[in-house]
Amino acid sequence: MTGYRHFRGGISKLKQVTGRCQRDIERYIIAVSADGVPTDVLAAVRALMQFRYLVQLPRVDEDDLKRISSTLAEFHTKKDAIIAAGARRGSGNRVINNWYIPKLELMQSIIASIRNSGVIGQWSADVTEHAHITEVKDPARSTNNNNYDPQICRYLDRAEKCRRFELATGILDCGESVGKLEDLDPDDEDTDVDDADVQDIFISATRSRPITNYFEISKLLQRRELGSVPLPLRSFVVKRTALHLAYDPSIRTITVDEAAIKFALPDLRPAIADFLQREATYGHAHVHAIGGPRKAGPTAILPFDKIQVWFKIRVQEMELYDAHTVRSAQTAELCTANNPWTLGRYDTSIFETDTSHTWPNSGLSGAISVLICDKCLTSNLPFSTGHTVAQIRLIMRPIGKSSTQWSWKDQFLTYVQRFDILNDRDPTTQLHLLKRAKRSNGNRMGDVIPVSQMRAPINLIPRFGAIADVRLTAYNSMEHAAEFWLNEFWDKTTFFALSR
Numbered sequence: 001m002t003g004y005r006h007f008r009g010g011i012s013k014l015k016q017v018t019g020r021c022q023r024d025i026e027r028y029i030i031a032v033s034a035d036g037v038p039t040d041v042l043a044a045v046r047a048l049m050q051f052r053y054l055v056q057l058p059r060v061d062e063d064d065l066k067r068i069s070s071t072l073a074e075f076h077t078k079k080d081a082i083i084a085a086g087a088r089r090g091s092g093n094r095v096i097n098n099w100y101i102p103k104l105e106l107m108q109s110i111i112a113s114i115r116n117s118g119v120i121g122q123w124s125a126d127v128t129e130h131a132h133i134t135e136v137k138d139p140a141r142s143t144n145n146n147n148y149d150p151q152i153c154r155y156l157d158r159a160e161k162c163r164r165f166e167l168a169t170g171i172l173d174c175g176e177s178v179g180k181l182e183d184l185d186p187d188d189e190d191t192d193v194d195d196a197d198v199q200d201i202f203i204s205a206t207r208s209r210p211i212t213n214y215f216e217i218s219k220l221l222q223r224r225e226l227g228s229v230p231l232p233l234r235s236f237v238v239k240r241t242a243l244h245l246a247y248d249p250s251i252r253t254i255t256v257d258e259a260a261i262k263f264a265l266p267d268l269r270p271a272i273a274d275f276l277q278r279e280a281t282y283g284h285a286h287v288h289a290i291g292g293p294r295k296a297g298p299t300a301i302l303p304f305d306k307i308q309v310w311f312k313i314r315v316q317e318m319e320l321y322d323a324h325t326v327r328s329a330q331t332a333e334l335c336t337a338n339n340p341w342t343l344g345r346y347d348t349s350i351f352e353t354d355t356s357h358t359w360p361n362s363g364l365s366g367a368i369s370v371l372i373c374d375k376c377l378t379s380n381l382p383f384s385t386g387h388t389v390a391q392i393r394l395i396m397r398p399i400g401k402s403s404t405q406w407s408w409k410d411q412f413l414t415y416v417q418r419f420d421i422l423n424d425r426d427p428t429t430q431l432h433l434l435k436r437a438k439r440s441n442g443n444r445m446g447d448v449i450p451v452s453q454m455r456a457p458i459n460l461i462p463r464f465g466a467i468a469d470v471r472l473t474a475y476n477s478m479e480h481a482a483e484f485w486l487n488e489f490w491d492k493t494t495f496f497a498l499s500r
Contacts, residue, residue, distance in 0.1 A: 008474065026052070031461035031485035034429050036468075040081035043428050047074040050430070053495045055110055058321045060119055065111055072107060211328050214242035214316045232397070232410050238452045239358060240323065244314040245395070245412060245451075251309035253399065259307060262336055263394050264344070265415055266298075267446065272398075273300035275413070275448040284409040288449040289353050290388050290418040291437060307396040310412075311335055315349070315457055320360050320496050327493065332457045334392050343479040348391045350455045351416065357386030359455040360497035364389075364421075364432075389434060389458055389486065390416035391478075395451060412451040417444045419460070419484065430499075432486040434460065459490035 007014075011025055030046050051071040057064055079099060082088050088096045114120060139155035140148055217235045235244045260268035273296035278288060316329035332347040350359060364387050394415040419434040426433055437445035462472065462481030472480060488498040 027459075027490050028461065028487070030429055030489055031431060031487045032464070034426070034431075034463065034485060035465050037087075038081060038085050039428050040078045041085050041087060044075050044078040044082055046429055047071045047078065049489060050499070051075065051107070053489070053492060053499075055114075055120055056492060057496065058119060058121060058319075060114055065114065068114075069111055211326060212316075213326050214244045214314065214329060215318075215326060217244070218242055232412060236452070239455075240318045241359070241455050242316040242329075243451060243454060244316070244329065245310050246312065249308035249397070250311040253306050254309060255306050256302060256304075259309065259394065259396070263415075264336075265393060265446070267294065267443070268394070268415060268448075269302065270294055270296035270298055270300050271415060271446060271448045272302060272413075276302070279409070287353060287355050287453060288447065290351065290390055290416060290447045290449060291445045292447075294439070302398075304398045304400045306399045308399060310395040310397075313392075313395055313451070313454070315454065317360070317456055317493070320493050330457045332392055332454075334395065340475045343476050345475075346391050346393055346478070348389060348419075348458050348460050349416075350387050350458050351390050351449065351453045352386075352455050353388045353453070354386050359387055360493065362386055363497050363500050387455065389419045389421075389460070391419070392416055392454075393446065413448050414451045414454070415446055415448050417446040421486075422483070429485065431488060432498075433463065434484045434486055435482065456494070458494065459487040460484040461487045 007025070007028075014021065017025075026049060030042070030049060033042055033045070048071075051068060054064065054068045054071060060068075083095070083097055083099075086095050088099075090096045110120065117123075135156065136152065139152040139159075142155055143151040214235050215237055218233070218237045221229055221233045221235055230247075234247055235242065237243075254262070256269055256272065260266060265271075271294070274294065275288065277295065278286060311334055313332050314329045315332060317327050319325040319327055332349055334346045335341060335344060337344045350364070352359060392414055395412060396414070397410075397412050418437040420437045422433045422435050425431060439445055460478070461484060462477045463483040463485055464472070464481075469480075478484075486498070488495045
């Protein structure tokens, strides 16, 4: 997924591991290690990981405290398996046969501390540690390495004057002439807005890379006069998710059949036809499921021949526990086969399939249903009707024929291929195991649905087994692997939503 680190050379030879590097390792270590280490070793590490994530909850109640206590107790119960496996080593690669670690002792007091003083996030030293970099280390690099104090003070004084000058000129420029939003966006994304209030769009001017607020951009676009901005809007909000597409498509025009070949989607035409039929039957507000019998044939007639295609979409969410705080936007990408992505790159996301459930408050919850395949045969693979995990294979906008009249709500569509949850959580990893949904003929289960049903990017990690296939790489494993772990350790918000 864009913006997240991948360790191409592994982690066993890392040197000078920083806190950020440790957090990056935490994102993947459970799912990648599954089946490859003794069960109790993995359970101990997983329990410790759950403890580390849970204690960072911004709000904690008695049930949360019980979960925190339970995960810590499980770690202590199974931690000796790590020593027995020879996995706890020190200098010279010598095995350490004890747990004399001060931080383990500190963990025993966290629950009492939360009860007495509230959540531990308020005591984070991140701000002061970062200030040591920006206020001391960075200025020191500009000195002659002699008599540091006055040179650092002079550096900070001049930097402050520069910031004030930039702020003043920025306010003046904003008041006199307002440029296009893409000139302001630090992510270099195109939008439809011609003028906007910088303070509304950018969350914080003190960050090295300000957060672009697509929720505010959407509000500004909706207040525009009809005809002043292109439709459909490239930035729009659905519930707690803001979605943003670039102003210009990646492919300006391509026929449906050419897109089917280019993106390896042989059922694209019938999938679009089925989508249009559902829209005509249930209305434009209908929330589409992913899967079910394919009714249209391969030569179905469509009211359009050409589509526009986008390769990226920006997805922004509100914080789970604070609906007024905007998270940094994440980029979900898709691309056809190229070097090194010889089979293409297609990111995964969570899609809403039931309006009675809201992401992230409801997680993946929903009544467990039974998949009815394309020949109406009952499948033994259950899936949640609340939300579905799917792989984004195509983002498009149909271009209607000028001479054809048809009932159509102009919107962005996406072709996605669904994953099914095999069973309940794995007892060791506590992660959901997923498998690609397939039709009776063996083809992947895919459908066309509105982009507006997209809720959040999600990370899937292939199940490598006890011994990983040496042919699998970071560039082909998503297409070749048979089963996947739903990696809730990917980020804290995902963990909080999925681990309830």
